[in-house]
Amino acid sequence: MVDLLALQPNMNINLHIVASDNRQEKVFQEIQRPVFSLLEKGPLCKSCSYISYSNLKGLSKQKYLDRMTGAVLDDYAELLQSSIL
Structure with missing residues (x-):
């Protein structure tokens, strides 16, 4: 994932x-590793x-999934809490 970001720095995804x-x-521990904190767009744990x-x-059971945008993922995604940073 970090390679993708490094090779495509103008990609906003x-x-x-x-x-x-x-x-x-474990996921949150890994994305907080120091190697992922020095990215051009900021620490991986923030994005x-x-x-x-x-x-x-x-999400896969949503009736109109085929008509939804990627923004629907925001309702199912969990971000690292800033108090942990």
Whole structure:
């Protein structure tokens, strides 16, 4: 993911890591690693969210999913709380 950001610095996309429900803490630990804090656009933990498998499964059941924009992911994504930073 970081390679993608480095190779395409002008790309403005939302980043999401999808993992099992019990991996939230690990995902947040990893995106806070020092190597990911020196990115041109700022620390990865400020621009990357976590989406659990169960939340993704809930999203997949939305009646009009085929007509929704990517913004619907914001309702299912979890960001690292700033108090943890």
